Amino acid sequence: xxxxxxxxxxxxxxxxxxxxxxxxxxxxxxxxxxxxxxxxxxxxxxxxxxxxxxxxxxxxxxxxxxxxxxxxxxxxxxxxxxxxxxxxxxxxxxxxxxxxxxxxxxxxxxxxx
Numbered sequence: 001x002x003x004x005x006x007x008x009x010x011x012x013x014x015x016x017x018x019x020x021x022x023x024x025x026x027x028x029x030x031x032x033x034x035x036x037x038x039x040x041x042x043x044x045x046x047x048x049x050x051x052x053x054x055x056x057x058x059x060x061x062x063x064x065x066x067x068x069x070x071x072x073x074x075x076x077x078x079x080x081x082x083x084x085x086x087x088x089x090x091x092x093x094x095x096x097x098x099x100x101x102x103x104x105x106x107x108x109x110x111x112x113x
């Protein structure tokens with residue numbers, strides 16, 4: 001699980017500039033990675049990370065919506081959204097899916113694909 005939101009209040013001017021550069025590089029390395037974003041209403045969106053802004057709003061491409069489930073994502077069909085904007089104040093958590101999982105969406109965990 002990765003958190004993009006950091007508290008900059010403890011940094012001095014020079015430290016903030018250096019930290020800002022590192023944070024920007026980290027964000028840039030996540031571009032076009034598959035992300036799973038959990039929202040305050042219980043929904044989960046999965047899609048490609050395209051961009052964010054100072055208010056922590058997130059844009060996902062090829063997004064799919066999964067309703068809150070008690071067990072796993074395999075309990076229902078995802079709703080295809082396409083391009084989606086998630087307001088930062090609705091984001092509960094952000095996870096970057098590992099490269100090995102990209103392209104295995106839709107298969108159950110026990111699948112041997």
